[in-house]
Amino acid sequence: MPETTPLPGQERFLAPLDETPLQETGALDTSSPPESQWKEAWKELRRNWLFWVSGAMILLVAVVVIAPGLFTNLDPSYADLSKSLDPGSSGHIAGYDKQGYDVFARMIYGARASVLVGVLTTILIVVVGLITGAVAGFYGGWVDSVISRIADIFFAIPLLLGALVGLSVINNLFPDRGEFGGIVAVVIALGVFGWPQITRITRGQVLQVKNMEFIDAARAIGATKRSNLLRHVIPNSLPPVIVTATVSLGILIVAEATLSFLGIGLPPGVVSWGNDINAAQNQIRSGQRIGVMFWPAGALAFTALGFILLGDAVSDALNPKRRTE
Amino acid sequence: MWWYIGRRALQAIPVVLGATLLIYAMVFLQPGDPIKALFGEKPVNETIRASIAAQYNLDDPFLIQWLKYLGNALTGDFGLTYAQQPVSQVIGDAFPVTLKLAVMALIIESVLGVAAGFYAGLRKGKLFDSTMLIVSLLVIAVPIFVFGFLMQLIFGVKLGWAPITVGGDASIKNLMLPAIVLGLVSFAYILRLTRTSVVENLTADHVRTARAKGLSDRSVNSRHVLRNSMIPVVTYLGADLGTLMAGAIVTEGIFNVPGIGNLAFRAINRGEGSTVVSIVTLMVLIYVVMSLVVDLLYAWLDPRIRYA
């Protein structure tokens, strides 16, 4: 860690002893060994009602994804064009869309592709972004420069171009890729251009956290650089990353709809919320059966809400300052 | 600090080289022959196709294409569009419009997002916080093109409060509606980020200390809580200017804004390599500059962050 002269204003935060209560940093290191950081977060989490509500919501979505047949016995890919935009009858509570598909069945079966796109892409960008961001922020120097500049490059590529090429490359590799291949293609297209956001947020957070008093204290009692990074810096940098990731999840599911709008989303045979929201958008102007859009958009909002609430609960639990209360 | 800025400026060179190479590879990998498409559904004249392809270096291996592009770019020649216009001129016309649009969106989203997020964080769990959660959910769950069409229909056609399309007159008044639509998604991010940071910082040691010293709530909130909550928000905003410009494709299409997004969309669809590469290179430069600005802001927001 190359030391330089402190920037102006730095003394203000470091100097007065009464503003940096050493007894507290000390307490953190003695009474709670590093491993218990996660355990303690879990304890905190269990006490939070938000966690249980959001958990239940996500569980429900997960059940729909795994076993859609439990919720409807209709075939989501059977369309009767003569029933186009029919408001529906008994057994068809949400009516039919423009193509004559059953809207409710499409909502249930659309969960799989949409949630997979959202979750897989989020996992991809968080894993890549967290690692690169933490390394860049913690080690600094040329490592930081290289990672940050690569992130800049990927940041700058328009999603559309990335998606076009990503989808085309997958097309060439797996001409008959089927439903899952189509999802993977969209995940790659969205993920390749999404990770730099997480990288930058993590890096910014790590830069801040690594200079905090308790990290200095941990180093003072002999913690190695790597254990410092893994046990203290990363966990304490997580809250904004988690918030960004959980917000991203919903946005990524919607991004799939935008890709469809631009004509390059999931293949037409795949049932997904994005495809259906896009298909219904023409009805905004004419006002015919706007409800057709309500179902997939509502399901999307429900899923997004579940993950955002979970993100809030987890970031609360991980907040080191909170736990000292 | 000047030394630091100079070093970062030097780093921009490999970034630009890397970005142009990556884009060239991508345009090259894009399937379909753009020249064949120029003929529409009419028969393709092979002699003419080959001759046009040669003019745009399209039959060269992509490394050669890239080197030729770089060589010409160094002399200020960024190539021609398929309509035979200099790419530099086409981008020069479109860029100021998109920059204006993106800056407006950035101002709108950051002012509203930080204000709402700050207040929601202070009043965590109260009515305002919950309302903002629902607002951000709506923004997230409804695709941008749906919002665009809706707002155009409501404020433009039905109420007549705002111009429907921008066209040739990219004034602040005309760009207001598209800027709001463009900034919506980022508004949700900033709101959530600010709220989380504020909640976190409210219990931070120095804030409690400041409060214990007898400072008023107001001064604690603005001087300590808000300032210290800005790191992730500033990070986000720094990158967002570029994202807004690159992401303006949908918004510019809906409001007929003659900007970079429209240009990029058409160029990508038509496989117009030199236009795509030049636009992306410009975006890369914006990111490089903005990430430098963000890093300098870090040091100002939190003096404990040091740069070597």
Next chain:
Amino acid sequence: MIAAASLTLAACGGGSDSEGGGSGGTSDAVITSFSTQPQNPLIPTNTNEVGGGNIVDLIFAGLISYKTDGSSENEVADSITSDDNKLWTVKIKSGWKFSDGTDVTANSFVDAWNYGADAANEQLSAYFFYPIAGTDDEGTIPDGGKTISGLKVVDDSTFTIELKQSESDFPSRLGYSAFFPLPASAFDDMDAFGKKPIGNGPYDFASMTDNVEAVLTPSKTYEGVRPAKNGGVTLKFYENPDTAFSDVQAGNLDVLDQVPPSALTTYKDDSSIQAFSEPGSPNSTITIPESLPGFEKGEEGNLRRQAISKAINREEITDKIFDGSRIPSTDFSSPLMPGFTEDIEGQDVLDFDAAGAKDLWAQADAIKPFEGKFVVAYNADGPGNKEWVEALTNQLKNNLGINAEPKAFPTFAELRTEVTDRTIGTAFRTGWQPDYPSIYNYIAPIFGTGAGSNDGDYSNKDLDALLQQASGAQDDTERYKLYADAQAILFKDLPAIPLWNTSISAAAADGVKNVKFNWQNKPELQDITK
């Protein structure tokens, strides 16, 4: 969502206070019309897409011009005559001038066509010169030649065109933009000309702002059959017809020739605009290549083609998906074409008959069982393609009990590359917009053996012979009869399956007068006033 629902309940109140042009009713008002950014330099032989075509058609005048109904009349030409339908003599009217003041002469045409057919000039519409002697099958001059040997200038006002074979309706092609004349100054610097063209048409090219608009002002020298009745035309460039429709509603745009899908159900009842709905000329088809397994030449393939055609409920798709903006096809051309008839043998294969279709498919299966699925490819960047292809494959699934599905190609370029390289391996969507108003143009370039746009590699000697005969036919009745016979062969073989014709679905702002649409589904902009 809630906002959207309440919106539709609100009465359509907009549009009453149009702020468009202050001088309503007078003939010097400037008319604004929907267009798209031109994709090529504005040279007639290089303009093969709508954006550039809209400009070029207004600033140039050809030997003939097409009337609103698709029939043609002489414009710059005084006469176009031939004894054998092979050697044509063109006489030009005197007094025609380009907007730079120079005369329009025989050389203005011959030089322009030579330029267009010279491969070195890379003109995208060179193909149109292929009937003329001295060009190859692709319309370019062979071996790097600079002049078409079939063109001879006799004097300033006369030139001759020698064709490769006799074609009685050759003159009807000469109104297409590839055959427009160019002033001598164009050849000095064609790059500059392509940015600021000088024409002999009803309008002069004043200026163009990229991605924004092209401004055309009435010509002072034009004395042809399409005089400008307004104070000029401004073509506004849009990326999205949805946006343009909103502008028409608010009175910011005078004419929109393609109402977006989102407005099709409601635009006819919209009191803030004038709505137009008329039959149109472009058609949509599905081409099934003969190389596709199960669809090869022979009885099995033929049965399957018939089955597919009969399993499609065209009426239902045009009604539910297109809201009536398409009309089910009854032949391979369009009802707007001269000589159109509903009386063609084998036409009933276009009638929906689910049971009959299933039966035909079963007969084919008896010959050889069908394996795999029936895939229809489309380009996703074309608005509305996904919707109808999906509806169509759903009908095939339900009515034939087979596995049918759409396949999306992200861009037109990608689809066309696979089609022209013959690597596509599925059925695919095709469409045709006629270059000149003739049934011949819907058949010969697409289904003639080895023809340029014969994407399905169809070949039938009888059809070729009939087309040849029709080209040489002396009078219209005989020619139309031969077209009908040719189409009867197509109905038997079904190299492509006709679906529907695109109607004119257009909107004009309140107070705009004299809006008419021609056989190309385009507004006659020179006649519009407000």
